[in-house]
Amino acid sequence: MGMGDTTLRAAIEDALRQARALLEKADLAGARRLYEGVLAMAPDNVEALHLLGLVYLRLGDAARAEPLIARSMKLGLRQSWNFANHAAALVGVGRHREALMAIDEALRIDPTDAAVHAGRGDALLALERFDEALAAYDRSLAHAPGHAATWSRRGAALRALSRPADALISLERALQIDPNDPTTLTERGHALRELRRLDEALQSYRLAMVVSGKTPALLFACGVVLSELGQAAQALAVLDEGLMLSPDDAQLLYASCVALDLLHDHDELLRRCDRLLAANRDHEAAWVGRGNALLGLDRHHEAAQSYGEALQRAPNHVDALRNRAAALRTLGHLQDALEDYDRALAIMGSDAALSYNRAVALQQLGRFDEALASHAATAQAYTETAQGLYTQAVALQQLGEHEAALARYSLACERNPHHGAARRSEAYCRLLLGDFDSGWKQHEHRWQATDVTLRRRHADRPLWLGIEPVAGKTVLLHAEQGYGDTLQFCRYAQLIQAKGATVIVEAPAVLANLLGSLRGVNRIVTETDPTPAFDLQCPLLSLPLAFCTTLDTIPADTPYLQADLARREGWASRMDAVARPGRLKVGLAWSGNPRHNNDENRSLPFTALAPLLALDATFVSLQPQVRQRDADALAASGVVGFGEALADFADTAALIEALDVVISVDTSVAHLAGAVGRPVWILLPRAPDWRWLLEREDSPWYPTARLWRQTRPGDWSPVIERVKQALVEQAATRGYPA
Structure with a gap:
């Protein structure tokens, strides 16, 4: 070597x-x-x-x-x-x-x-x-x-x-x-x-990220858990971080679709589902998500097609079946919807939500006894999930078993403290039973639901719930839910002003003119106006809690709203021009907002009013929007309609003041008629909204209201017959023919 x-x-x-x-x-x-x-x-x-x-x-x-x-x-x-x-x-x-x-x-x-x-x-x-x-x-x-x-x-x-x-x-x-x-x-x-x-689990994932940094896999895991916790906005932010690192990651993209679905951001959900499908046409979950987006956008026919695409690839996809059934129900294809529910139940064996929605489809088909049986099956379905318990409780209310419903709502909240709908519904059920003390307090839990939290305004400012003195302070009252809720609870403004406060009411623009007549208000602003300076804020639906409202202390001094004199005179002249002399003038509102979570129970098709229209009276449509299913029948009915001439609620209030009686389902028109102090007959489903209480024909909120209740879920015919007879009696009292 x-x-x-x-x-x-x-x-x-x-x-x-x-x-x-x-x-x-x-x-x-x-x-x-x-x-x-x-x-x-x-x-x-x-x-x-x-x-x-x-x-x-x-x-x-x-x-x-x-x-x-x-x-x-x-x-x-x-x-x-x-x-x-x-x-x-x-x-x-x-x-x-x-x-x-x-x-x-x-x-x-x-x-x-x-x-x-x-x-x-x-x-x-x-x-x-x-x-x-x-x-x-x-x-x-x-x-x-x-x-x-x-x-x-x-x-x-x-x-x-x-x-x-x-x-x-x-x-x-x-x-x-x-x-x-x-x-x-x-x-x-x-x-x-x-x-x-x-x-x-979320904490463990976050600890892993502290050590290894933000990887797509860990961001995905965090995003999924945040969605499951009901924190969809935070979930989406985390998943979008992951997509910044890995834009084509199908797992991250689909998880972001789930969060968007929870947030009801239908436009962006549709875009992302289309991205997934552009890469993989056989992604059945993306087809379902696309259907959900289209359903939320009221594109029901396209939604049904998307669910069909999912079912071609996965014939036993239960969510595709149940959601296609919802689209088909809206399109009026009730028998097809029922078949989808039955297919889904055959796969699942037992499912509370499916049984409940099947019951609603049966109601719409007029098969009322079968609907009751399906509600009973809902209440008995085996379930361990918060959502299943919540659905059981809703069905129990349809059956009139309110105490049992309360127990299910409570258990659903134990299983999932973030289930906002269950928390709200438990509060509503207590209020329905007249337990205002517990109900108002529990109602404050509504903010735990993702959909409500997203709409919450001024949450960063001091909240007034009746504790602090308000003398010398400015209090902002703001709308948070539907028009009807705003009309019902704006009455509390004068009680706050009586305590020495300056009161500002923030409301949707279509209510602004009418709310200008409200006593106890220093200023009305719309939700698009710059927000004026204020010291304290309170959502309108928290005011009953702030004033410890009981059945005996409801502020029911009506009218507390009215249209201005010029509008009243103008609409009175219009009615005189179209009304038949010496006949009752009857306003009609038969359906509410189709996006309302109880719309299918509280609204009815225009054709259900046919027995009333046979009477010798002048009928006037107070519908702000007419559904496609009702358009032809309404056009052929002879019912007077003013269409776009009713520019806002002040116009509708003026028209109502020119009528003898308003007949309405549980929607904003009913609240408007009650607020302006006109006779209003309210048609209520078997399981009514909390504010109408149980087993009474009057309302402590509106002294001029008369309540007409279903005895079986979905069965409006007996209700309409009783109302018809009452109209005949009303006409006779006035000396009119009927």
């Missing part, structure tokens, strides 16, 4: 020694440079080949690790740890069966090698042979109980076996050894999510 060879060998030995030291210190970059230098001098150096492969393996680059380790073994390295490393590299590149062969070789050499048993577990885990993987990890831990990664992967195997509680124990052991391992923290988050410990 020459001097040059001796020097080269010495250089190689020195480099290998330094590289081993760096590897022991986990200085992977430094070790890699030295091993690459050795291989530049001696391409067949087996130690450098193998350990450079190990470096790449620890850097997460199994594709570069595997050929290096394989070559080292061909050149003579045949120890058990060599096989173990090769097996790990083979697992990393997805060659799991070859990995098992390498592990078998290693175990023949040393059956007690903990790392080899752990590697066997990894290969079996990847092959979804979860029971065998668990056994392999247990054998590894029997020899090396302090190996955190093995405890972690054991947890993953247990979770794959649907044993999340056992998985969590294993993962906690791993974190006792290595508290900052992002993989274990992530896996712990998954186990906690499966156990429905969602807040803890």
Whole structure:
């Protein structure tokens, strides 16, 4: 051997020694440079080949690790740890069966090698042979109980076996050894999510991000949990961060669609679902999301088509069936909708929401006894979810079992404290039963629902709920829900002014002129106007709580609103021009906002009013919007309509003041007639809104109101017949024919 060879060998030995030291210190970059230098001098150096492969393996680059380790073994390295490393590299590149062969070789050499048993577990885990993987990890831990990664992967195997509680124990052991391992923290988050410990799951994912940074996978996990927690706005923000890092990630994109669906952002939901479908036309969940967007945009025919596309690809997709049924119901295809509900129930076996919606379809078909039976099936359906319990409670109210409904609402809130609809509905049910003390307090929980929170205004300003003195202060009262609610609760303004406050009311523009007549208001502003300075704010529907309202203390001095004199005189002249002399003048409103969550129960088709229209009277449409299903029948009916001449609520109020009586379903027209002090007959469904209470024909909110109630869900015919007879009697009292 020459001097040059001796020097080269010495250089190689020195480099290998330094590289081993760096590897022991986990200085992977430094070790890699030295091993690459050795291989530049001696391409067949087996130690450098193998350990450079190990470096790449620890850097997460199994594709570069595997050929290096394989070559080292061909050149003579045949120890058990060599096989173990090769097996790990083979697992990393997805060659799991070859990995098992390498592990078998290693175990023949040393059956007690903990790392080899752990590697066997990894290969079996990847092959979804979860029971065998668990056994392999247990054998590894029997020899090396302090190996955190093995405890972690054991947890993953247990979770794959649907044993999340056992998985969590294993993962906690791993974190006792290595508290900052992002993989274990992530896996712990998954186990906690499966156990429905969602807040803890979110915290675990966030801890993983502290260690590893914001990766698309972790942002996805956080976004999904935030959606499940009902925090859809935060979920969307997190998922959008992920999409900034990985714009074409279908998993992130679809999760963002789920959040957008919860936020009712239908336009953006439609755009993102179309992005998913542009990449994969067979993404059935994207077709369902697209259908949901179109349903929210009132494009019901297109929505039904999208759900149909989903069902072509996944015939048993229950959400596609139930949502297509909702679209078909709106389109009037009731029998087709019923068939979809029946198909979905055949798949599910028992489902509260499906049974409830099936009952509504039966109501609309006039099959009232079957509808009652379906409501009963809803109430009896087995369910453990908050949503299922909530739906059962709604059905129980249809059956008149309000105390049982309260129990279900309460249990739904226990199961999911973020279920805003259940919290609101429990409050409404208490109010319906006349329990105002508990009801008003519980009503404040409405802000926990995503859809309500998004509409909340002025939440950053001091809230007045009746505690602080308001003398000398400016209080802003602001609308938060529908027009009817604003008309009902604006009456409290004068009570606040009586306490010495300056009162500003913020309301939708179509109400502004009418609200100008409200006593106790210093200024009316619309929601698009610049907000004036104020000290305290209160949403209108929190005012009953602020004033500790009871049935006996409802401020019911009507009229508290009226149109101005010029409008009243103008609309009186118009009515004189179209009314038949010596006949009752009757206003009609038969449907409310189609987006209302109880619209199908509270609204009725125009044709249901036919018995009334046979009477000798002048009938006037007070409908702000006429649905397509009603247009032809209305046009042929002879009912007087003023269309766009009714520019706002002040015009409608003036017209109402020129009528003898208003007959209305539970919608803003009913509240308007009551607020201006005119006789109003309100048609109520079997399960009425809370404000109409139970089993009474009058309303403590509106002294001029008379209530007409269904006895069976959806059955309007007896109600209309009773109203018809009352109109005949009213005409006779006035000496009019009928």
